[in-house]
Amino acid sequence: MTVRDRDPLTGHHTTGHEWNGITELNTRVPLAIWWFILVTHVYALIVWVLLPAWPGVTGYTKGILGIDQRSQVEERVAEMREARAPWRARMVALTVDQIRADPALSAIVAETGPALFGDNCAACHGARGQGGPGYPSLVDDAWLWGGDPETIQETLRVGINADHPDTRFAQMLAFDGVLSRDEIRTVANYVQSLSGMESDSDPDRLSEGRTLFEDNCTSCHGENATGSTDMGAPNLTDGFWIYGGDDKTLFATILHGRQGWMPAWEDRLDDADRKVLTVYLQDLKEEAR
Numbered sequence: 001m002t003v004r005d006r007d008p009l010t011g012h013h014t015t016g017h018e019w020n021g022i023t024e025l026n027t028r029v030p031l032a033i034w035w036f037i038l039v040t041h042v043y044a045l046i047v048w049v050l051l052p053a054w055p056g057v058t059g060y061t062k063g064i065l066g067i068d069q070r071s072q073v074e075e076r077v078a079e080m081r082e083a084r085a086p087w088r089a090r091m092v093a094l095t096v097d098q099i100r101a102d103p104a105l106s107a108i109v110a111e112t113g114p115a116l117f118g119d120n121c122a123a124c125h126g127a128r129g130q131g132g133p134g135y136p137s138l139v140d141d142a143w144l145w146g147g148d149p150e151t152i153q154e155t156l157r158v159g160i161n162a163d164h165p166d167t168r169f170a171q172m173l174a175f176d177g178v179l180s181r182d183e184i185r186t187v188a189n190y191v192q193s194l195s196g197m198e199s200d201s202d203p204d205r206l207s208e209g210r211t212l213f214e215d216n217c218t219s220c221h222g223e224n225a226t227g228s229t230d231m232g233a234p235n236l237t238d239g240f241w242i243y244g245g246d247d248k249t250l251f252a253t254i255l256h257g258r259q260g261w262m263p264a265w266e267d268r269l270d271d272a273d274r275k276v277l278t279v280y281l282q283d284l285k286e287e288a289r
């Protein structure tokens, strides 16, 4: 049997193989498959020419259409910026009260505020701005630097003990070596009495604590221990604590000092975003009431 043999029934050539009288037809690849292969190859060739396709050593073939996803994303971001520009400009120009009185802007704050706060602030200040040990609450009435919108915006811009040239600077001194441990306990006891916490009410001990406080602490925390927003020194009479008012924490605060760190946001968030956050803080505060 030769390859050129034909099958009498179908008229096809056979492959020349035969198994016990059964021969294999040498049927042609269907035309549809040839077309399919042809079209896909032509398509691939066209695409190689038009679109970015082949990686090279230092780059890739860019395609004559110049399409590139990076520039598409950039375009879309630019479009979004443009769409947001009008409200962002108004956000920067208006005061916090004016923004809160404007339903459209308030809606934008309600929409963007939670994401901005969640992405940038919640890790330290808590999901609802409630704070935690070492991180002040932003929804109470106790402020290190002041809670009016202008002050908050400035705090956000420059940070606290941050790497910004205008940063706010605050430091609670370490009294290790300045006061004995007993004196530290005595002044801590006096500090507890200031906010009506349970403390040793022995009058001698309290008056000793008061003297220690007047000699060592009033320069920053003020004559009445109500703090100083010029120095970021907290009010010690209001019952709000950053670190804590219990014996152990107070002892550690006075012995070792404290220096909280809050990043500066000027380079990371623009004016409009910082304004949105300032307004959003007011909303959080109302919600916490």
Ligand code: HEC
Residues within 6 Å of the ligand: 117, 120, 121, 122, 123, 124, 125, 134, 135, 136, 138, 142, 143, 144, 145, 146, 147, 152, 155, 156, 160, 170, 232, 242, 259, 260, 261, 262, 263, 265, 277
């Ligand atoms: C890395 C942690 C951290 C992050 C993130 C952070 N903060 Fe702070 N923030 C602090 C600390 C700590 C203080 C208090 C500093 C101190 O004790 O002197 C503070 C203080 C503040 C104050 C001043 C409070 C006062 O009593 O005057 C405001 C306002 C504030 N943060 C808002 C924000 C906002 C809004 C964001 C998000 C854009 C943010 N913070 C992100 C740690 C952080």
Ligand code: HEC
Residues within 6 Å of the ligand: 170, 171, 172, 173, 175, 187, 188, 191, 212, 213, 216, 217, 218, 219, 220, 221, 231, 232, 233, 234, 236, 240, 241, 242, 243, 244, 245, 250, 253, 254, 258, 259, 260, 261
């Ligand atoms: C140089 C200024 C300065 C002096 C002096 C100073 N403090 Fe402070 N104190 C601060 C500052 C600023 C903070 C806030 C630190 C921070 O959060 O970063 C602070 C924080 C504290 C806190 C923490 C309050 C809280 O909410 O947890 C206590 C308590 C305290 N001071 C007590 C004292 C006592 C008692 C003395 C005197 C023995 C004293 N301080 C002297 C500046 C000072």
